[in-house]
Amino acid sequence: MKILVCIKQVPDMESKFKLDAAGLWYARTDLAWRMNEYDEYAVEQAVQVKEQFKDADVTVLCIGPEQVKETMKKALAMGCDRGAHIADDEVWAKEPFEVAGVIAEFARGKDFDLIFTGMQSQDRGSGQVGVLVAEMLGMASVSTVVSFAFDGTTVTAKRELEGGVKACINVKTPVLVTCQLGMNTPRYPTLPNIMKAKKKELLSTPVADLLKVDKRQETARMYFPEKKGGGQVLEGDLGEMADRLIKILKEKTAVLS
Amino acid sequence: MKILLVAESREGKVLGGTYELVAFAAKMQAESVMFLVGDEGALPKYDGKLYLAEAKACGEYNPDVHKQLLLEVVAKENPDMIALCHSSYGWDLAPRLAFALGAAQVSEVVGLADGLPVVPVCNAKLRRDVKAKTAKTVVTLQAGAFGLSEEPAGTPSVEKLGGAAAGRVQFTGYEQAAAGGVDLGKASVIVSAGRGIGKPENVAMVAALAKALGGEYGASRPVVDAEWVEHNRQVGTTGQTVAPKLYVACGISGAIQHLAGMKKSEFIVAINTDKDAPIGDVADVLVVADLKQFVPLLTEKIQAL
Numbered sequence: 001m002k003i004l005v006c007i008k009q010v011p012d013m014e015s016k017f018k019l020d021a022a023g024l025w026y027a028r029t030d031l032a033w034r035m036n037e038y039d040e041y042a043v044e045q046a047v048q049v050k051e052q053f054k055d056a057d058v059t060v061l062c063i064g065p066e067q068v069k070e071t072m073k074k075a076l077a078m079g080c081d082r083g084a085h086i087a088d089d090e091v092w093a094k095e096p097f098e099v100a101g102v103i104a105e106f107a108r109g110k111d112f113d114l115i116f117t118g119m120q121s122q123d124r125g126s127g128q129v130g131v132l133v134a135e136m137l138g139m140a141s142v143s144t145v146v147s148f149a150f151d152g153t154t155v156t157a158k159r160e161l162e163g164g165v166k167a168c169i170n171v172k173t174p175v176l177v178t179c180q181l182g183m184n185t186p187r188y189p190t191l192p193n194i195m196k197a198k199k200k201e202l203l204s205t206p207v208a209d210l211l212k213v214d215k216r217q218e219t220a221r222m223y224f225p226e227k228k229g230g231g232q233v234l235e236g237d238l239g240e241m242a243d244r245l246i247k248i249l250k251e252k253t254a255v256l257s
Numbered sequence: 258m259k260i261l262l263v264a265e266s267r268e269g270k271v272l273g274g275t276y277e278l279v280a281f282a283a284k285m286q287a288e289s290v291m292f293l294v295g296d297e298g299a300l301p302k303y304d305g306k307l308y309l310a311e312a313k314a315c316g317e318y319n320p321d322v323h324k325q326l327l328l329e330v331v332a333k334e335n336p337d338m339i340a341l342c343h344s345s346y347g348w349d350l351a352p353r354l355a356f357a358l359g360a361a362q363v364s365e366v367v368g369l370a371d372g373l374p375v376v377p378v379c380n381a382k383l384r385r386d387v388k389a390k391t392a393k394t395v396v397t398l399q400a401g402a403f404g405l406s407e408e409p410a411g412t413p414s415v416e417k418l419g420g421a422a423a424g425r426v427q428f429t430g431y432e433q434a435a436a437g438g439v440d441l442g443k444a445s446v447i448v449s450a451g452r453g454i455g456k457p458e459n460v461a462m463v464a465a466l467a468k469a470l471g472g473e474y475g476a477s478r479p480v481v482d483a484e485w486v487e488h489n490r491q492v493g494t495t496g497q498t499v500a501p502k503l504y505v506a507c508g509i510s511g512a513i514q515h516l517a518g519m520k521k522s523e524f525i526v527a528i529n530t531d532k533d534a535p536i537g538d539v540a541d542v543l544v545v546a547d548l549k550q551f552v553p554l555l556t557e558k559i560q561a562l
Contacts, residue, residue, distance in 0.1 A: 013380045013510070014531060026383060096352075097361070120348075123379050126364040127343075131352035140321075140425035143349040159318070161267070161345045162494055164434030167318050170427040182482035216361035220373055220386040231537060235545045242555045245526065246562070248542055253524045255446050255470055255503045256562065 001056040001152075002110065005046040005080065006103055006117040006129070007039035009064055009071040013122055024219045025092050026123075035071045038118025040186040041179040045148055046116050047079035048184065053152065057081050059112075063102060064091040069202060076197035077189030083200065088207035096124070100132035101213035106205070107137060112174060114155075119144050119178040130178035141176040142169060146183050258287040261336040263327065264307075265346050266295035267317060268431065274342035275301050280404030281340055284369065291413065292330050294323055304411030310418040318346070321424030324353045329418065331358065336393070343397035351395050361389035365513075367402045381513055381535045400494070400517055438489040439473055446472025446503045449492055449519075450480050453508015453529065453548055457485040462552045463507050469559040470503065477509045493518035507548040511536030528552065 011017075011031040018027040035043075043060065050056040060080040062068045065088070072083045086102055088094070094102075107115065117130035127143075134141030146166065147158035153173060158166040160180050189197070232248070234241045250256050262278040264271065271293070282289040291307045293300075294315050300307065308330045315322050327350075331339070339354055341347035343365045355362035366374040373386040374396055441447055448467035450460055460474070467474040476486035478493055492499055494514040504522035509515060511527075511534055519525070520539045527540035528548045537543045544551060 011379070013382075016533065017379055017382055019383075026379065095361075096364075097355075125377065126362070127348045128352040128355070128362055128364060131349065132356055135353055135356040142426055144345050158432060159345060159349075160495055161431075164488065164491075164496060165267075166432040167345075168429045168432055169318065170429060171425060175425075181478060216391050217363065217387055217389045220388045221370075222378065222383060222385045225381070225384050225538075227538065231540045231543055233532065233537075233543045233545060235532075238546060238551055238554055241544055241546060242551065242558050245542060245544060245555065246558060249503070249524075249526075252541070253503050255472075256559070 001053050001114075002112045003046050003049060003056055003058045004061060004107055004110075004112045004115045005039075005042050005058060005075070006061045006115070006133070007043060007071065007075055008036040008118070008121045009033050009062065009068040010036045010121055010123045019222060024222055026222075028092060033067065033071065035074055036118050036121050038120060038122070038179055038181060041181065041183040042116035042118050043075045043078050043080060044184045044186040045177070045179060046114070047187070049114065049150055050079060050081075052150070059084055061086065061103060061106060063088050063094070063099060063207065065089045072202060073197050074189060076200045076202070077194045078187055079193070081200065083202035085202060085204040086207050086210060087204045091207075095215055095217050096126040096128040097132060097216045098211060098213055100129045100136060102207060102210045103129070103133045104136035105210040105212055107133070114150070114173060115139070115176040117176065117178050119180050130176055134176035139174050139176050140171050141178070142171055143178040144180045145177050146180045148177065148183060258285060258338070259334065259336045260285060260287045260289045260338045260340050261327075261330060261334060262289050262291045263339065263341040263347065263350065264291050264293040264295070264301055265342060265344065266293060266299070266312065269296040269299050269312070271295065271299060271301040272342075274344055274400060276408055277398060277400070277403050278340050278342065279303060279409050281398055284403055287338070290330070290334050290336070292327055294326070297415070300413055300415065302408050302411055303413040304409065305413060307413035307415050308418055309415050314420055316424070316428045318426070318428045319424045320350060320353055320426060322422070323350055324357060325422070326418050327354055328357055338393065339395045341395070341397045343399050347397045351397050355395040358393050358395070359391060360393040360395050361391045362395040362397070363387045363389060364397050365399045366396050367399045377513065380510065382533065399513065435489065438487065441473055441475055441490065441492065441497050441499050444473040444499070445501050446470045446505075447475045447492070447499055447501045447522075448472060448505040448507065449475040449477060449509060450486065450507050451477040451509030452479040454480065455549065457483070459549060460485055462549070462556070466505065466552050466556045466559075469556045470505070472501070472503070475499070477515045478512070506536050506540070507552055509536055510534045511539065
């Protein structure tokens, strides 16, 4: 059984973002990078399938500059077998159709039974790449999955809908699944597994070898949204802020009267 | 400009996002037609042409079939744009259509800037104006971005679509949210815990503040996913939508899905260490502080009143 899991390296969302010189994306300096949160669930699910079916082989794929290997090593330490690094210093400028095109080109002919991706990235957040990869490969796909079971041929999954409702589905492999938060509990890599991961295969391929599709959209402008304003900002001494807040609540709401 | 609006229905009911699509078409000053997989007995109010496929025959979630039916409508109508809700239905179907049509897809449109769609980046901390380079464009619209779900008037002229081949994904039914427990919809004060609480033990301090204010405590998605708080206390798109007299967001950065669930609250207080967090955009008062220090102190002072 062959499994592919696609991950992305993204900045910590609590970061203080700045625009890059061209004003088309955020500046990639002075940021703490980590695995896209949704992809942690994808990696965990792939590793769980591997633990269920001992003959499964899990490839983790990531597109980006040299630094994304750090994130890939985490996925290897969580239990993926091998890493496929697509070397691309300009990955930030790729739109979802190009990213999906690169992944599909890599996966074509490799007969993956299952492909896992996050349902979206935390930075660009298009939510397109997983489903596009499946369409490009002519594979079935199911998005926004919060519950996953697999018997070797059929996936039984639940999709998360709005308002706490879930849709239950069955689908036969090969299938691509996009993973929603809460799908499982992503494991923390243990120290022995971190050491073992260092010996695992991690091959790089230049993105130019796999990029066969054209850009379908581009960023005209990137900017910070205007602050809606109106809101009062309290800063400084904790006790004074608490007193001021209580005064405001007394004046503006009925909850303390 | 002609836009094909992809309406949504679940269990025979038309979903509110459908009317936001109509509002979007009006804002674009575009001609529109609508597509729905739904029930003939529960049609959306719409003053235009509706292509209807019966959900009983096609399934409410059946992406291969819905795509095929939509491609038939696109072939007949030749729209410049196809608009869907940025919802579990829309974001699942949109890339399939975009691929089949050779179209660019612009996801989660929150507005228009000089005619270009505007989308959020990095949890809405940044925004981008996007230029599609293809003849047709597929867009998904963020809930609430284009007019609230007010029902338009009108009765559509219906053209029925025939059956399609079976899809690869088999829908077997819905699972409803677990009933019982707390009803946040009835609380006049809600104090919610976000990722900023750091560890499960700190739920107690948020609950204590809620009690001091005579309300209930809630939580944002990460706290529920971590199982620190049960799901029936989750506020946001996939949890409950609330509008209490007072909403206090503790350590909640303000993901779009959370904001959608609480921004209609009468008065909003946010307690956050990050002054630039998106929650600040909807807050009436933003307290820049570590909630772990501030919340117990505030609770103590309120109890002493």
